[in-house]
Amino acid sequence: MSTEAIIQTENLNLWYGDSHALQSVSMVIPKNRVTALIGPSGCGKSTLLRCFNRLNDLIDHVKIDGKILLDKEDVQGPATDVVLLRKKVGMVFQKPNPFPKSIFENIAYGPRVHGVRDKNVLDSIVERSLKHAALYDEVKDRLHDSALGLSGGQQQRLCIARTLAVEPEVILMDEPCSALDPIATAKIENLIEMLKKEYTVIIVTHNMQQAARVSDYTGFMYLGKLIECGKTTQIFEHPKEELTENYITGRFG
């Protein structure tokens, strides 16, 4: 891959108890690009995604070995401040999960946790984040209304804005459109295209057409292994591995 790497895993293994969920995964995530992870359910895509901001720490009986480097620093190391790591590596989940607060407060929450108190600074962060998430024009007149009154697609973009508010380097998206209708999905996909100018996006998706549309690089996982990783055009036009070919042409999975 020609561009600079922001995340790199080397021989990454992960066990949930006895279950070997990730097996010797070595991959490179290029900076300012969109990387998609595809594969059948249970293949380890979300587990791998959660390694990047150590969300697996919250699960009991997880054992990890191998390296995960973010900006060449070991994410697993004892020196890593997990709160700071999750600021750098934000996450958007399958189902929109706004806080039961106002639109404004949803976005101001993160910067406040990280010490921003000035009202004017918070105002400008909220405005900038909403604009980056292509939501500002739709909500600018009701910033203090409850976030739960937004549509599903708007809620998901709010969650993206909330992630952007703490100025991450990487945004992890775990099936961000699976609870949305096609129009809301199209808006998120357009947004992903814009986001990669400033951020690195890693997206897990079951929708292969979506992976083909939005990503620059694609990794195909199967039974905990990274089978093939390369440019999206190559993976979807002529994959090297037969397993990849069989999966993306719907012969299994």
Place this chain on the structure above:
Amino acid sequence: MAEKFHTDLEQLRKETLAMARFARNMLSDSLLALMNEDIDAAKEIVSRKMYIRDTTNALEERAYLLIAMNQPMAKDMRVIACTLKIIAGSERIGRYGKDIANMVKHIRGQPNFMQPLPIQHMADQVIAMIDDTLAAYETENLEKIAGLSFRDDAVDSLWHSIFRETLTFMMENPKTITRSTYYIMVARYLERSGDHACKMAENIHYMVTGERIEIK
């Protein structure tokens, strides 16, 4: 759903192959009619154009529907892309057959040349190229099309040689101008049919390997 798609795709491929062989027969039969100056056979060949036209449209429509309904990827996508090229290339070959058959009535009874032209020989070369290309489409055995580039060079040489010889005949005996002009067109159509075989073979190579090559 994926299973139905793959069954439909396989069926489309089989019917495309049948249509391509129908078109190939139009070309080979038209040469036979030309050599024998058989007007009845030529008429029957011309009448086959309706089948080619209708089948081309129907097969193309089905390929587009498969794309629209299934968003095929990887090999599946390449098979459909290649199939569309096979349909288009075969349609052209069939129409050249019809065009050659149409000439028979104009050539019949026209003064002949002093010595025969290698038209039948050229046709045999081109038909064999088409046969091997279609066999590669059917079996995905790329060895069938491995030497196509050289074979096309030989066909091109025949086309130039027939062109030059025919010019000489016309200069020597202006009474052969009608026959000569038609023969130049026949040779040109054969040369173009060889090119279509090469173009189809390039697409078959892409279908099988995912890599593009140039055959010229």
